[in-house]
Amino acid sequence: MSFVVKYKDSNSNARVGTLRTSSGEIETPVFMPVCTGGVPKALSIDALSSIGFNFIVVNAYHLFLRPGHEEIKDFGGLHSFLNWKGTILTDSGGFQIFSLSSSATIEDEGVSFKSFIDGSTNLITPELSIKIQESLGSDLMMILDDCPKSDSEYSRILSSIERTRQWALRSKKAKKTKNQLFGIVQGGIYKDLRKLSIDHMLDIDFDGYAIGGLGLGEGQDATYEITDHVCSFLPVDKPRYSMGIGKPEDIINSVEKGVDIFDCVVPTRNARNGTLYTSNGKINIKNSMYSMSDEPIDSHCDCYICKNYSIGYIRYLYMSGEIAALSLMSSSNLYFYKQLIDSIRKSIKGDSFMDFKKTFLERYRDEKN
RNA sequence: GGGGAUAUGGCAGAGUGGACAAAUGCAUCAGACUGUAAAUCUGACGGCGCAAGCCUACGGUGGUUCGAAUCCAUCUAUCCCCA
Numbered sequence: 001m002s003f004v005v006k007y008k009d010s011n012s013n014a015r016v017g018t019l020r021t022s023s024g025e026i027e028t029p030v031f032m033p034v035c036t037g038g039v040p041k042a043l044s045i046d047a048l049s050s051i052g053f054n055f056i057v058v059n060a061y062h063l064f065l066r067p068g069h070e071e072i073k074d075f076g077g078l079h080s081f082l083n084w085k086g087t088i089l090t091d092s093g094g095f096q097i098f099s100l101s102s103s104a105t106i107e108d109e110g111v112s113f114k115s116f117i118d119g120s121t122n123l124i125t126p127e128l129s130i131k132i133q134e135s136l137g138s139d140l141m142m143i144l145d146d147c148p149k150s151d152s153e154y155s156r157i158l159s160s161i162e163r164t165r166q167w168a169l170r171s172k173k174a175k176k177t178k179n180q181l182f183g184i185v186q187g188g189i190y191k192d193l194r195k196l197s198i199d200h201m202l203d204i205d206f207d208g209y210a211i212g213g214l215g216l217g218e219g220q221d222a223t224y225e226i227t228d229h230v231c232s233f234l235p236v237d238k239p240r241y242s243m244g245i246g247k248p249e250d251i252i253n254s255v256e257k258g259v260d261i262f263d264c265v266v267p268t269r270n271a272r273n274g275t276l277y278t279s280n281g282k283i284n285i286k287n288s289m290y291s292m293s294d295e296p297i298d299s300h301c302d303c304y305i306c307k308n309y310s311i312g313y314i315r316y317l318y319m320s321g322e323i324a325a326l327s328l329m330s331s332s333n334l335y336f337y338k339q340l341i342d343s344i345r346k347s348i349k350g351d352s353f354m355d356f357k358k359t360f361l362e363r364y365r366d367e368k369n
Numbered sequence: 370g371g372g373g374a375u376a377u378g379g380c381a382g383a384g385u386g387g388a389c390a391a392a393u394g395c396a397u398c399a400g401a402c403u404g405u406a407a408a409u410c411u412g413a414c415g416g417c418g419c420a421a422g423c424c425u426a427c428g429g430u431g432g433u434u435c436g437a438a439u440c441c442a443u444c445u446a447u448c449c450c451c452a
Contacts, residue, residue: 210404212404241404244405272408
């Protein structure tokens with residue numbers, strides 16, 4: 001068994017488990033910093049190790065476009081190329097059907113993307129996606145899924161789960177290595193389609209199951225409801241991954257429903273756009289109230305940045321367009337996420353997850369400086 | 370001393386008789402961001418008002434005109450060239 005549940009919270013579906021991959025053992029719930037192109041934006045990859053992360057997600061489609069999966073394979077694989085000793089999960093490119101929808105054409109065979117780099121058109125099939133992920137030396141691969149826009153109508157979602165089923169079968173068949181492969185549940189906000197998609201994935205049987213297509217505008221209540229619905233049908237002895245989720249409160253609520261693995265661009269992208277996460281809620285460093293403030297970003301935080309930098313100085317750097325600000329802020333947000341997921345895990349082990357949730361959210365929502 | 374040019378909202382800079390409270394950029398202020406085509410995007414940005422609207426404003430003053438940031442006179446300031 002590559003996944004074992006070690007602790008189960010008695011007041012919720014939250015659990016602590018260990019996930020074994022070819023690059024080591026991961027304790028869940030876990031958060032993966034997003035390294036789409038092989039690096040966390042505005043940071044070096046070793047900054048992640050310094051913060052304490054040992055699990056990242058990269059994107060197969062982006063690395064296929066540049067520098068190329070064959071090139072990376074020749075280099076000795078992605079771990080070697082990045083000099084990353086931790087675990088790597090590769091996303092298949094399915095999300096780009098959503099995010100690059102204006103330059104994507106979906107067919108049963110696969111998805112054609114017009115490259116934003118050189119304009120070339122590439123057909124990404126489930127087989128090619130697996131080949132790319134295997135060439136990269138992924139520890140944990142994802143099937144190619146059809147990720148539609150959240151406001152799509154029922155018929156489009158229905159076709160997406162059917163296509164995802166076909167692509168899942170082909171992905172599994174194409175897999176040549178022993179590395180793990182996760183299925184992805186689609187179905188939008190429609191519970192019956194979610195259930196159908198779960199059945200499809202369970203029939204095929206994967207090493208773990210991801211919930212896809214959430215956090216794309218359906219609203220937080222819907223996100224939690226669908227997460228709960230999906231988790232209730234997933235096997236307890238397999239890891240569950242909520243793709244792209246989420247904001248701090250989303251992670252807590254999803255853990256409560258039984259999710260084990262997360263990734264999200266929010267800590268890094270929002271850092272670059274001026275948002276910092278603190279135990280008292282998120283703040284916008286552009287707000288004039290932080291001008292020349294000698295306070296740390298988070299007075300409850302004991303990280304290096306909070307101990308050594310004032311928010312007034314970081315704001316000055318940000319407003320001046322200094323690159324260092326983006327780096328400091330990304331690092332600070334990732335540290336916050338690391339602390340959050342560590343605290344979640346600790347509270348589950350102590351069977352006090354719901355108390356942790358209450359305490360955390362009260363402070364996170366109300367005090368907002 | 371002689372000749373020439375220019376003066377516009379926090380800054381830069383369009384506009385040269387009515388569609389001008391005045392383009393655009395920057396700065397400023399606020400918001401958004403969920404498997405990253407994002408160091409991005411959206412909104413506000415003379416005053417008062419919820420609004421219709423009213424008031425003040427394109428260096429000063431005085432004119433021409435139904436109407437002036439735009440035309441004329443004059444004053445002031447700045448810059449350039451020749452002595």
